[in-house]
Amino acid sequence: MRLMTYNIHKGYAPFKRGFRLPEQREALHSQQSDLIFLQEVCGREALPQTEAPGASVSPGSPDSMQHCEYMADKLWSSHAWARNAVTGNRAHGNAVLSRYPIVRWHNHLLELEGDEPRGLLHCEIQLPGREQPLHAVCVHLGLRESHRRQQLDRLRSLVAEDVPASAPLVVAGDFNDWRLRASGALRGTGLEEVFERADGVAARSFPSWLPTLRLDRIYVRHVRHARILRLTPQPWSRLSDHLPLAAEIEI
Numbered sequence: 001m002r003l004m005t006y007n008i009h010k011g012y013a014p015f016k017r018g019f020r021l022p023e024q025r026e027a028l029h030s031q032q033s034d035l036i037f038l039q040e041v042c043g044r045e046a047l048p049q050t051e052a053p054g055a056s057v058s059p060g061s062p063d064s065m066q067h068c069e070y071m072a073d074k075l076w077s078s079h080a081w082a083r084n085a086v087t088g089n090r091a092h093g094n095a096v097l098s099r100y101p102i103v104r105w106h107n108h109l110l111e112l113e114g115d116e117p118r119g120l121l122h123c124e125i126q127l128p129g130r131e132q133p134l135h136a137v138c139v140h141l142g143l144r145e146s147h148r149r150q151q152l153d154r155l156r157s158l159v160a161e162d163v164p165a166s167a168p169l170v171v172a173g174d175f176n177d178w179r180l181r182a183s184g185a186l187r188g189t190g191l192e193e194v195f196e197r198a199d200g201v202a203a204r205s206f207p208s209w210l211p212t213l214r215l216d217r218i219y220v221r222h223v224r225h226a227r228i229l230r231l232t233p234q235p236w237s238r239l240s241d242h243l244p245l246a247a248e249i250e251i
Contacts, residue, residue, distance in 0.1 A: 001251065002229070004028070005037040005172035005216055006244035007140075010092055011067060014209055014241045024239050025071050031231075031246065034099045035125070036076065037138040037172040041095040042067045043083055068095035075099075082107030084119040084140065094121040094138040094173065101126045103133060108158060110151045115142045118151060120158055127251065134251065135163045139173030139217075148176065152185040159189050168251045171219040174242065177202075178213045191219040194247045198228045205243045208236060218247050225250040 006028070011021035028036060043066050068081040076097035082105075084093035096102065108120040118140045124133040137158065141151045155171070163169055171191060175182045180202060183193055195203040195218070204211035220226050229246035236243050 001035055002031070002033040002246065002248050003035050003037075003170060003172065003218060004031060004033045004244050004246045005039075005138075005174075005218055007039040007174045007216065007240060007242035008041060008067075008071075009240040009242065010040050010042055010090060012240070013238060014207065020239045021067060021070065023235065025073065027235050027239060028071060028244075029073070029075055032075075033246065035136060035170070036071075036097040037136070037170075038068065038071065038095040038097065039138070039140040039174045040092050041071075041081060043081060043091040043093065068097065071095070072097045078102040078125075080105040080121060080123055082119055082121045084109065085117045087116070094119050094140055096121060096123045096136055096138050098123070098125050098136075100128070100134075106162075108154060110142070110154060112142065112147045112150060115144060115147045118142050120151075120155060122158060122162060130251070132164070132167055135167050135169045137169070137171040137173075139171060139175060141173075141175050141177070143176055145179065145181070148181070149185065152182060156186065156189055159191070166222065168223055169219075169221040170223075170249070172217060172245075174215055175217050176215050177217070178215060180214060182217060186219065190221045192221070192226075194218045194220060194226045194228050195245070197226070203228075203245055205245060207241050208239070208243045211243055216242060216245050218245055220247075220249055223249045223251050 202214035
């Protein structure tokens with residue numbers, strides 16, 4: 001299976017220099033991934049205005065549907081989206097797009113005083129010929145170190161309580177972990193970060209035009225094989241403020 005995680009910045013280019021959701025969709029489709037973890041995905045109830053005032057909205061355009069439906073199109077037949085927050089007139093949250101059926105999903109909202117609500121979107125995915133589903137958790141953590149510690153504790157509890165000990169598991173997303181504390185906090189869960197295992201350190205993913213901070217992660221557990229996929233900077237560096245990460249796993 002090919003995996004990707006990507007913070008799409010509500011569909012905007014860096015510094016909000018243009019709405020880039022169609023280009024983001026095209027770039028994601030070109031990768032032919034089986035499972036995608038997205039953050040900052042807008043919902044149907046509150047979308048950015050991409051048409052001129054008074055213009056009609058075409059069926060299938062970003063304004064006519066939830067962004068995860070628009071991104072999934074015909075390539076990912078199953079998808080889940082959960083609202084984490086409303087900023088201005090836009091509701092946004094995490095999404096999972098899958099080639100295989102998502103048979104169950106639940107959003108664990110991470111609300112802490114003084115921080116924008118974040119979330120853990122937990123999906124169970126039925127793979128062909130497999131009795132036990134793949135568990136996938138799409139993560140978006142807060143900007144404050146103290147909040148991330150509490151949110152990582154919630155993630156540990158989710159893994160311990162809601163994921164069978166023998167089940168294959170992928171946890172991916174925007175951890176905002178510029179101090180590189182997440183892997184230590186998750187010690188004991190059995191999760192391994194694929195870039196840390198390959199390169200000795202998490203991947204640089206932010207800002208996209210000059211990646212310096214290592215904010216995004218792909219953790220796996222109970223997979224036979226995992227290898228990182230190195231993406232070229234273009235077109236990603238002009239589409240969002242984060243770069244996507246990609247990996248290939250065998251279950």
